[in-house]
Amino acid sequence: MSIDVKMAWRNIWRNPRRTILTISAIAFASLLLVFMLSFQFGSYETMINSSVKIHTGHLQVQSAGYQDKKSIRLVVPDPDTIGKILNQIQSVEAYTFRAIAFSLVSSKKRTYGSIVIGIDPVREAKVSTLKSLMRKGSYLAKDDTDQVLIGSLLAQNLKIDIRDEITILGQGRDGSIAATVVKVKGIYSSGIDDLDRNSIHMPLKYFQDVYGMYDAVHEVVVTGKSLKAVDGIKAVLNTGIKKINPKLPLVVLDWKELTPGLLQSIELDLVSGIIFYFFLILVVAFSILNTFLMVIFERTREFGVLKAIGITPGRLTKLLLIESITMTTIGIAAGIIAGSLITLYFQGHGIDISGASDILVQYGISGRIYPRLSLLSAFIGPGIVFIITFLAALYPALKIRSLRPVEAMTYV
Amino acid sequence: MSIVECKDINKTYQQGKIEVRALKGVTLSIDKGGFVALAGPSGSGKTTLLNIIGSLDQPDSGSVSVDGNTFEKMTQSQLALLRLHKVGFVFQSYNLIPVLSAVENVEFVMLLQGVQAAQRRERAKAILDDVGLEAEYDRRPAELSGGQQQRVAVARAIVSNPSIVLADEPTANLDSKTGNGLLEMMKKMNEEKKVTFIFSTHDNMVMDYARRLILIRDGCIVDDQIK
Numbered sequence A: 001m002s003i004d005v006k007m008a009w010r011n012i013w014r015n016p017r018r019t020i021l022t023i024s025a026i027a028f029a030s031l032l033l034v035f036m037l038s039f040q041f042g043s044y045e046t047m048i049n050s051s052v053k054i055h056t057g058h059l060q061v062q063s064a065g066y067q068d069k070k071s072i073r074l075v076v077p078d079p080d081t082i083g084k085i086l087n088q089i090q091s092v093e094a095y096t097f098r099a100i101a102f103s104l105v106s107s108k109k110r111t112y113g114s115i116v117i118g119i120d121p122v123r124e125a126k127v128s129t130l131k132s133l134m135r136k137g138s139y140l141a142k143d144d145t146d147q148v149l150i151g152s153l154l155a156q157n158l159k160i161d162i163r164d165e166i167t168i169l170g171q172g173r174d175g176s177i178a179a180t181v182v183k184v185k186g187i188y189s190s191g192i193d194d195l196d197r198n199s200i201h202m203p204l205k206y207f208q209d210v211y212g213m214y215d216a217v218h219e220v221v222v223t224g225k226s227l228k229a230v231d232g233i234k235a236v237l238n239t240g241i242k243k244i245n246p247k248l249p250l251v252v253l254d255w256k257e258l259t260p261g262l263l264q265s266i267e268l269d270l271v272s273g274i275i276f277y278f279f280l281i282l283v284v285a286f287s288i289l290n291t292f293l294m295v296i297f298e299r300t301r302e303f304g305v306l307k308a309i310g311i312t313p314g315r316l317t318k319l320l321l322i323e324s325i326t327m328t329t330i331g332i333a334a335g336i337i338a339g340s341l342i343t344l345y346f347q348g349h350g351i352d353i354s355g356a357s358d359i360l361v362q363y364g365i366s367g368r369i370y371p372r373l374s375l376l377s378a379f380i381g382p383g384i385v386f387i388i389t390f391l392a393a394l395y396p397a398l399k400i401r402s403l404r405p406v407e408a409m410t411y412v
Numbered sequence B: 001m002s003i004v005e006c007k008d009i010n011k012t013y014q015q016g017k018i019e020v021r022a023l024k025g026v027t028l029s030i031d032k033g034g035f036v037a038l039a040g041p042s043g044s045g046k047t048t049l050l051n052i053i054g055s056l057d058q059p060d061s062g063s064v065s066v067d068g069n070t071f072e073k074m075t076q077s078q079l080a081l082l083r084l085h086k087v088g089f090v091f092q093s094y095n096l097i098p099v100l101s102a103v104e105n106v107e108f109v110m111l112l113q114g115v116q117a118a119q120r121r122e123r124a125k126a127i128l129d130d131v132g133l134e135a136e137y138d139r140r141p142a143e144l145s146g147g148q149q150q151r152v153a154v155a156r157a158i159v160s161n162p163s164i165v166l167a168d169e170p171t172a173n174l175d176s177k178t179g180n181g182l183l184e185m186m187k188k189m190n191e192e193k194k195v196t197f198i199f200s201t202h203d204n205m206v207m208d209y210a211r212r213l214i215l216i217r218d219g220c221i222v223d224d225q226i227k
Helices: A003-012 A016-056 A079-087 A121-127 A152-158 A193-198 A204-210 A227-244 A260-308 A313-349 A358-362 A375-402 A405-409 B046-053 B076-086 B102-113 B117-130 B146-158 B176-193 B204-209
Strands: A059-063 A092-106 A111-119 A134-137 A147-151 A165-171 A177-188 A199-203 A219-224 A250-254 B002-015 B018-031 B035-039 B061-066 B087-090 B164-168 B196-201 B212-217 B220-226
Touching: A003 A313, A003 B102, A016 A219, A016 A227, A016 A260, A016 A313, A016 A375, A059 A227, A079 A092, A079 A219, A079 A227, A092 A121, A092 A152, A092 A204, A111 A121, A111 A152, A111 A193, A111 A204, A121 A219, A147 A152, A147 A193, A152 A177, A152 A193, A177 A204, A193 A199, A199 A204, A219 A227, A227 A250, A260 A313, A260 A375, A260 A405, A313 A375, A313 B076, B002 B046, B002 B196, B018 B046, B018 B061, B018 B196, B018 B212, B018 B220, B035 B046, B035 B176, B035 B204, B046 B061, B046 B164, B046 B196, B076 B087, B076 B102, B087 B146, B102 B117, B102 B146, B117 B146, B146 B164, B146 B176, B176 B196, B176 B204, B196 B204
Parallel strands: A111 A199, A147 A177, B035 B196, B035 B212, B087 B164, B164 B196
Antiparallel strands: A059 A219, A059 A250, A092 A111, A092 A165, A092 A219, A134 A177, A147 A199, A165 A177, B002 B018, B002 B061, B212 B220
16 A cells, blocks of 8 residues: 555544544435435336336337327328237337227216227237226127226216216217217226226227228337337337338337326436435535545644645645545445445335325326336446545645645644 | 855745844855754744745745755745755654654655655665664654654655755754754764754754854844854
């Protein structure tokens, strides 16, 4: 060990209580940053996965403009061709087709506007959680025709129960009237009010007959094996679609484009987190600044002696910075280790959020959140602490360069 | 051949609202290998002169040179390097680095000079042997007596083979026996290693040891005797 490092180490422990307090502040801030960032990243992944599982999927193939207009005429005319491309992509977990129309739904007593969604019961169960949301009755079977699943709030509003009949009246793809009478097979409750209040699911084939869709659908909904796979799937899909017919007006939208609200929620949460972390790091920076200003006051005489015996201003600055870096590194290392251990524990056990806020419920999260430790979450926060504390220590370290030996040595 | 040249040095201090003229046109030349005492009462300006010779303080006017190096126009870093290679200091209150052991304190100056580690340790131990501290290598300043600390300070001052050693009241905090031993040791080094020693003192014992005695009063040299 060089004398510089030895001096720094011994100087650090000249005032053990102050050093332990400073190191503890750095360690605590680092621990908090590792855990909080891992928690945030983990919750975002949970939010995204839960949200896409309820409805949108990770990706959708739609007709250009459909996302904004939701017009029944904007269709994917030959979904099976898209399915063939998807069958060849290994990172695709599942996919399904949906057709959607806005219609009036009437029971004997009431009428409401509603979104009628045609689904393939078998494929849908692999892509979304709809099947698991059934609260009454049962899920659609493969060969069902004039039977529907209805949201719990809509059922409540229409004052109907399973096996009751409802009339659906809307407009077909070709502009003709689409009308049918169907029987309620099941009632679902997702916890998302919009979905439970406004939607009805019916078998896709029956929907296509009623609304004159022929074989067309509005959405090809895709889930990937992981969130990371989304960009890759999107790229392959885009290439594949262009290869089939470059003029086909189809677009591939990912979860960010499909649910901009979710992305905004994540961004908002991240920004508020960053503001909190900024103040946390600022407090630690002031703690380091305070420690080193105290060091300068206490050791002014000693610095004067060092200058008298010929230490250059640069070397003196270096000595003080070694002290600061050593102290910060100990704190950060302790913080990363403790933070990672705590995060790993909760990564395995999860954090109970059964009393979660409405916002989380809107994205389908109501049970446990699992923090996700990654290199990014383990090192980015402590890395910023390192840089900020280094800058905080730089001020006193540079200040001692201008000390005049005679004045410093007579400093009391 | 002179190793220190001071020409018409003036220095004024501000003490609150009062201006104190510490040095008034001091001109001085000290030969290589000298054992010189700057003597005078408190406030006479001897420590100020010593600090200016050691480049720790700058004069208001006049010029100083040590071993051919004139201080004017030198930057703080250049002056630091000059002190490192040409000047050794012994202070009244020892001023050792508290977190370093005796041998590390001596080594530290050589570290700044860029001497290799093995050579540093060997030379530091040899010089501590010369000042009679062969059994105290690893003791920190707080574990040494005042006399021992001042010996370490002398060892630190001469280990870098400086042109001059400036000692500011080196015996002031020591009893007469310890002070006498320290002066004997420095005299021996002066004679054997031809190191130039310049003391600021009002201790008669130091004045007796000096081969040249310069008396300073009210910022002026009033007497200069070569014994």
